[in-house]
Amino acid sequence: MHYVADYYLKTYRPVPTPILATAILLGLLSMVLYFMLFETNDMLVEMATMTREGDKEFFSVPIVLALLFSLVHGHFTGRFWDVLGLKHKT
Amino acid sequence: MEAVNFIDLNATTVALLFVIGFIGGLVSGFIGSGGAFILTPAMMSLGAPAIVAVASNMAHKFPKALVGAIKRAKYGQVDVKLGIIMGLFAEAGVFFGKEIMTGIRSHFGDTGSDLYVSMVFIIVLGTVGAFVLRDAKRSLRGELLTTASAPRLAKWVQSIHIPGTMMRFSSLQGASVSLLFVAPLGFATGMLAASIAVGGFIGVPAMIYVLGVPALMATATELVVAFVMGMGGSLLYAWEGFVDIRLSMIILAGSLFGIQLGAIGTTYVRDHTVKFVMGMIMLIVLLSRLFKLPVYFSNLGWTPALSTTSQNVLATLSYATLAVALIAGAGVILSALIKGITEHRRRTVADIQSLAVD
Incomplete structure (x- = not known):
């Protein structure tokens, strides 16, 4: 169990270590994906241009990337607010 | 046909797209659907051609x-069967809508498709925005919402028995409806999605008021519809090379943060606040699109040519109005969220203290 500062309640809130570790891991993975997206900027534009000009070899790249990013980043953001203590009103 | 140009990415564009994505997500999470009515015009304002903006969105x-559908399926809110069937018909609608889009583009160029998207936005936002604001006013007065006539329509739809077309859905508490009713609703949802990427404005009310699906299940099932038709629509646009995946993923980065925060926000505010925010944003975005109409008309040669100065003034006005919609919407949502959480925590602290005294 890790303890995260809760400034409003002026106390420390317990966050189970596996939840914190998964959130950090997913965050890092998400950062790597976005770093690679910017690194391949020109290549992605080129692939779309090729597709528009009739060469359909890389047409599915955007779809595969969309699924991959949402899976990783979606799971990260879900845990992000949770770790910060922003939860649904119960 | 005019050449399609993807916009250049620099630090400012990336930051703007991230913030726009966050606010779009915040609004989507808060008012249940939409967000695209901010994202599509915003991408267009940054210089993306309409077809690229719609495809990337x-x-x-x-x-x-x-991601959302899987999450809500765990709470038992999703009617998978209805979602997939409506999604397949929506797919046909997307195909038809996309044909219209590419047809307009090849005849009238980017200005033509910009005008078409803007017109659809104005009609849909005007109609739905006015309806939502009226609904919000009623709920503020404490009236029961629009349920008086709607379930009657749903009951009538459920009472029509057309042999060979009837299908049972779990979200209708075992009642069955004819596929002949489901098909046009799905088709219309898809057509709207292909044009402006917000099919939910038809899909959700249609499920609630025409089929009789409970509101909570309708918004959850809409996620399945959105996935099925969105995947198909995206494949079609990707096949043509119109998806700018860089824009999509930067927006997704902000949007996934926003959507979860917006959803949390709804649990701290009253029903009419959600509707007021929705109606207000829709009408301001509508105004933003209205400013651009004279420019499109003049570029198409339908009205006397506008001077460059006038075009710039109108473009700036459109952009500024959109910024007002974004900032106002985000401001109202965040302040409601902060106020709600503070109040909730104050009570929690008071409860803890009273327990300690006891």
């Missing part, structure tokens, strides 16, 4: 819908 939306 769709490509960021369908995987997000999948």
